[in-house]
Amino acid sequence: MRWLKFTASGKTSWGIIEGDQVIAVEGDPFSEWRRTSRTHPLDEVKIELPLIPRTFYCVGLNYLKHLKEAADKAGTVPAVPDRPEIGYRAQNALIAHDEDVVIPAIATEKIHYEGELVVVIGKKVKHLTEANAMACVFGYTIGNDVSERSWQKADRSLWRSKNADTFKPMGPWIETDADLARMETIVRVNGRETNRFRTNDMIFGVVPFLVELTKYFTLWPGDVIWMGTDGASPDIKHDDVVEIEISGVGTLRNRFVREGR
Amino acid sequence: MRWLKFTASGKTSWGIIEGDQVIAVEGDPFSEWRRTSRTHPLDEVKIELPLIPRTFYCVGLNYLKHLKEAADKAGTVPAVPDRPEIGYRAQNALIAHDEDVVIPAIATEKIHYEGELVVVIGKKVKHLTEANAMACVFGYTIGNDVSERSWQKADRSLWRSKNADTFKPMGPWIETDADLARMETIVRVNGRETNRFRTNDMIFGVVPFLVELTKYFTLWPGDVIWMGTDGASPDIKHDDVVEIEISGVGTLRNRFVREGR
Numbered sequence: 001m002r003w004l005k006f007t008a009s010g011k012t013s014w015g016i017i018e019g020d021q022v023i024a025v026e027g028d029p030f031s032e033w034r035r036t037s038r039t040h041p042l043d044e045v046k047i048e049l050p051l052i053p054r055t056f057y058c059v060g061l062n063y064l065k066h067l068k069e070a071a072d073k074a075g076t077v078p079a080v081p082d083r084p085e086i087g088y089r090a091q092n093a094l095i096a097h098d099e100d101v102v103i104p105a106i107a108t109e110k111i112h113y114e115g116e117l118v119v120v121i122g123k124k125v126k127h128l129t130e131a132n133a134m135a136c137v138f139g140y141t142i143g144n145d146v147s148e149r150s151w152q153k154a155d156r157s158l159w160r161s162k163n164a165d166t167f168k169p170m171g172p173w174i175e176t177d178a179d180l181a182r183m184e185t186i187v188r189v190n191g192r193e194t195n196r197f198r199t200n201d202m203i204f205g206v207v208p209f210l211v212e213l214t215k216y217f218t219l220w221p222g223d224v225i226w227m228g229t230d231g232a233s234p235d236i237k238h239d240d241v242v243e244i245e246i247s248g249v250g251t252l253r254n255r256f257v258r259e260g261r
Numbered sequence: 262m263r264w265l266k267f268t269a270s271g272k273t274s275w276g277i278i279e280g281d282q283v284i285a286v287e288g289d290p291f292s293e294w295r296r297t298s299r300t301h302p303l304d305e306v307k308i309e310l311p312l313i314p315r316t317f318y319c320v321g322l323n324y325l326k327h328l329k330e331a332a333d334k335a336g337t338v339p340a341v342p343d344r345p346e347i348g349y350r351a352q353n354a355l356i357a358h359d360e361d362v363v364i365p366a367i368a369t370e371k372i373h374y375e376g377e378l379v380v381v382i383g384k385k386v387k388h389l390t391e392a393n394a395m396a397c398v399f400g401y402t403i404g405n406d407v408s409e410r411s412w413q414k415a416d417r418s419l420w421r422s423k424n425a426d427t428f429k430p431m432g433p434w435i436e437t438d439a440d441l442a443r444m445e446t447i448v449r450v451n452g453r454e455t456n457r458f459r460t461n462d463m464i465f466g467v468v469p470f471l472v473e474l475t476k477y478f479t480l481w482p483g484d485v486i487w488m489g490t491d492g493a494s495p496d497i498k499h500d501d502v503v504e505i506e507i508s509g510v511g512t513l514r515n516r517f518v519r520e521g522r
Contacts, residue, residue, distance in 0.1 A: 052315065055352045060418070086420045088349045091316045092478045104477060126426070157321070159347045164477040165387070216365060216425040217353045 002250075003029050003139065004173040005048040008040045012048060015040075017173060029138065029174070030122060030221040047172050049096040050120070050141055053224045055217075058089045058116075058145065059209065062202045062228030066114075069232045084204040084212040089145070089226065090163035097172035097252055103238070104164055105259040107148050112233035114145035115187045115244035117199050119206055120174050121223040126214050133210040136219060139176035142244050142252040143226045144169040169254045170224070178248035180206065188243045189234065197230040199246055263511075264290050264400065265434040267306040278303060278434060290399065290435070291383060291482040308433050310357040311381070311402055314485040316478075319350045319377075319406065320470065323463045323489030327375075330493045345465040345473040350406070350487065351424035358433035358513055364499070365425055366520040368409050373494035375406035376448045376505035378460050380467055381435050382484040387475050394471040397480060400437035403505050403513040404487045405430040430515045431485070439509035441467065449504040450495065458491035460507055 002017040014029060015022040022040045027033035061067045061081060071078035095101070103111050122138025145162065146169070152161035162168075183199035204212075209225060236242060238258040245251040263278040275290060276283040283301045288294035322328045322342060332339035356362070364372050383399025406423065407430070413422035423429075444460035465473075470486060497503060499519040506512040 054313065057351075081417070085417050087418050088351060088420075088424075090318075090349060090478070092481065092484075106476070156342070156346050157348050159349075160477040165479050215367070216421040217351070218426050220353065223353075 001139075001176045002173050003050070003176065004042075004045075005050045006040075006045040007048055008045040015045075017042060047097045049094055050171055050174050051222045051224075052091050052094060053222055054220045055223050056089045056091055057086050057213070057224065058226040059204075059228040060085070060087050062204060063197065063230030064201075064203065065197070066228070066230045066232070067203075081203060084209045086209070086213055086225070087158070089168055090159075092165055093163045093168035095166050095169050095254070097169065097254070099169065099254065100166065101144075101146055101169060101242075101254050101256045102166045103256060103258045104148075107164075108150040109235050109237070110149035111236045111256065112147045112149055113187060113189075113236060113242045113244070114147060114229035114233065115185050115195065115246075116143040116145050116229050117183065117185065117227045117246055117249075118143045118170060119225040119227060121219045121225070122221055124218060124220055126218045128210050128214040130207055130211055133207045133214075136210065137206070138221070139174040140178050140246070140249050141171060141174045141224075142246050142249055143224075144242060144244055144252060144254060145226060145229060169252055171252055172250050175249045178246075182248060184247045185230070186245045186247075187231075187233075188245070189236065190241055191243075194234060195231040201230065202227060262400075262437045263434050264311070264437065265303075265306075266309040266311045267301070268309055269301045269306040273309060276301075276306075308358045310355055311432055311435050312483045312485075313352050313355060314483055315481045316484050317350045317352055318347050318474070318485065319487040320465075320489040321346075321348050323465060324458065324491035325462075325464065326458070327489070327491045327493070328464075342464060345470045347470070347474055347486070348419070350429055351420075353426055354424045354429035356427050356430050356515070358430070358515070360430065360515065361427065362405075362407055362430060362503075362515050362517045363427045364517060364519045365409075368425075369411040370496050370498070371410035372497045372517065373408045373410055374448060374450075374497060374503045374505070375408060375490035375494065376446050376456065376507075377404040377406050377490050378444065378446065378488045378507055378510075379404045379431060380486040380488060382480045382486070383482055385479060385481050387479045389471050389475040391468055391472055394468045394475075397471065398467070399482070400435040401439050401507070401510050402432055402435045402485075403507050403510055404485075405503060405505055405513060405515060406487060406490060430513055432513055433511050436510045439507075443509060445508045446491070447506045447508075448492075448494075449506070450497065451502055452504075455495060456492040462491065463488060
């Protein structure tokens, strides 16, 4: 099932995508809901951010090629993590599919994309096991972990390099039936492919992360875990359009514009 | 004005504290509200977490003594930050005044408190200036940035050391009329004073942080900024009660219990 948050005729609600139509739903997928008789053509609705997570989790280094490229740039030896560790991103930075990433006027040219699988949590859970972990996953969406690399290098934390307003596009919808093992992530800049990797080739996969996180944290419905990215990005310039496709999930597309241009 | 989120007679709402009474309010302080005729004695209501912030900001190193003690323990030279930088904490970890901090069974004995002033944002703002920054501040509350120091040392990030469930007590209420310049932070363990510092003796104060953050971030009503702590903490043990008082704001009190004890 494909869940879309959308606006049509001035009304924002959840809906289910069937073919090229959206069936509006009353309620929300995390609690009570029912189909209505209201439908809209998918290409005539405004796609909204699926949700604002209560806690916004994000894995830093979770793919070998990305790790190696980051180490090469820093002139260091890649240190492969020996256990799953999580980071955070900031809710202020979230935008929807087709909304613009605004590169701050004071940013350098080192603006990079990171195409990431996003795990959407559906249940309140703690102390998960390998056997039951996947039952808390509601579905998957797509994230672009936009980064300003000069700030990332200069700062003690990832605050502005990863969390400036509009730096976290997420969407376009939540797919509940996608198969992790068959997913491929493909990134295109202005229609030209720049990255391709098997989405599930993670150093630590979704299950180990869910087990490790819930030793310490309660996960809540609507929490998201961004699973990291592989490979590297060219510098993204004003007016470039970045598309991140994950097979079986969808394609997240956002234009980048420089503030004041 | 002193704003309290509370539960009485099975109903949770906002209220205003006047003397030893709470006057229940319809609505919330960030939008429309009006007093009701319902009042309760303050000592008969359950004090709730004032809010769950949209984005949960927290300053790491913002007082000289804390910086020096952290550096001494690490065997390094204290590096005083040359500009304001922000970090994040996780919403899952928040608990209210008088709720228990649960030390995970797998944690070491190195459990420390950090008494912090919490700035509560009241308006949606960006690009603040020194002259207008304070106008976005709704009021102040108190936070205890509980930390497991062995994890903090062992991990690449602050994920479990600072964000395990119950590690972020916040409250008891929001005070809108407190005067930063006159505040003193006093910490007591089981009634015995263990720390005292001038709350506003920050390396970077509230105004520089608001100006710097809003170069990059939109702040939203209900966002919180924890401003860091001074000094050090003894190891907190099962059944210890930690109180953090900030003059003009109030006292946040929480018992620490070890999981499974």
